[in-house]
Amino acid sequence: MSFLSAARGVLERVLITISIVLMTILAVIVISAVIVRSAGSSFTWYDEVASVVLAWITYYGAALAALRRAHLGFPNIVGLMPTPIRLLALAISEGVVIFFFALAAWFGYQAIGLLSGDTLISLPWVKVEFVLSVIPIGAVLFILAELTTIPDRVREARFGAPPAEAIIVAEEDKS
């Protein structure tokens, strides 16, 4: 097993674990809030904390989606181009993705410094820098997910990617 595929395996396991924990937390928070409200009470922190969990799901999930190549794209046109153009398109596209998330990570880190000392309104013991950490960490994880899947992407650009529908059919056949 190559270093990249091993790194990809570790990254995937970590992201899946985080995803499961976050989805569990979100479901438990919302279901508990419904029960508590039906008993005539309410959690003061419900809206704020559930929103933070959604933001965390967004960025940790986005990194996992990058690893699984699940982000929405439009492969139809590039798929019709000759191999050198496909490779060039891949290089530009990967460059843009990494540049975007590198800036998001840098400015996310800056924002943490700027807002250090602030806390959530409903839970004053939770620092904003902790909840906002999802931007730089999520951005770095996204970049790592891109880098570890580059060999697959290059192979597809060279030899042509199986269309998405073929993958679905293969999965249907397996099940």
Place this chain on the structure above:
Amino acid sequence: MSPLWLLAIFLFLIVLNTPIAIALGFAALIGYWSLFGFDALLNMAISLYQGARSFPLIAIPLFVFAGAIMNTSGISQRLVAFVSALVGFVRGGLAMVNIGTSLFFAEISGSAVADVAALGSILMPAMKKRGYPTNFTAAITSSSASLAIIIPPSIPMILYGAMTDTSIVKLFVAGVIPGLIGASLMFALAYGFAVRYNFPVEETFNLRHLWRTFKDAAWALLVPVIILGGIFGGIFTATEAAGLAVAVALFIGLFVYRELNLRMLLNAMTDGVIQTAVVMLLVAVSAFLGLYLTQTRVPQQLTVWMLSLSENPLIILAMLNVLFLAVGMFLHGAAAIVLVVPIVMPIANAIGLDPVQFGIIVTLNIAIGQQTPPVASVLMTACSIAKADVWDVSKVNVWFIGVLFIVLTLVTYVPYVTLVLVESFYG
């Protein structure tokens, strides 16, 4: 930098198969950088965070998660058996079962792709085995799943509601009548095909068999009752209904049908997170794009330009529909909503269009976009499961897209169709 240049950058990156969310974010980044300088990009990080923590959107991961649980809990087979006992005696019974089951399933998952993936793999092989043409099978499965997104709960409606600050509950209520009209038309069209091509009858109507399949599917049927009853009755918000849908789906999967194991549950959670993140990244990035659009007043300029072409609301509505249909052909539904709705909302407001009605118009356009190549996410999924050619299926599907067009026209030009239930529920 001019907004047109940014549009060109965005389209160029889309052609290169850059993820749509990143292409959108990159175009916004270039625009914002050119307006305010490099250091101002600090606002990008903050808006990426703020954009992802929209409270109404919490319903999305929970509905997706509930749908994934129900999908692996044996619900699909039970729904098919029940609807088959209900309408299988009609000529072309399996086609009717396909439409009927799609509508039931849509009331749980809120996603057309999930609908096709869950039901298509059961119904399409069965239809092909009974002699239905493959192209017809894929077309009806695909179109009925897209019709189902205007029946609550609906992820596009949740997105639209959050982006425009419109009541998601009212959007859900408004979708019911157009959904039922569309379903009736699809049943009629499928019957027309069945008579013309002599499709088979599945089973004779038997009240005892119907009761038996109903009892078996009763728990599954309870989920939409809880979701819709709770929302329409004002007992739950859409987010709370989504949370309850998860709780009920877990209960049914673990203790009633007992077909859900830990591995399936963990996979359902992972799928739920990935599907949510794909949509939510678009939403977060659109918040950053919103900063740029606000500064450059693009929506306002577009409004002035469109109103200079015509001030007739009927013509403006037609132009908006053409715009959404064109965008829907090339972008996935979620991307079309987060990209176009904030830009055209001032136009809808300027002609006095009810935001709830506009939400249903947008959702129907998204439904049609799911059926029109080259992107056509739902059609592609149906074709892949049926192992059919997209263009051959499209030749049949054009009839079913016609049904969606009729409903779109009704919703666009007869506000009563969408607003009557909303007004009777909420005054």
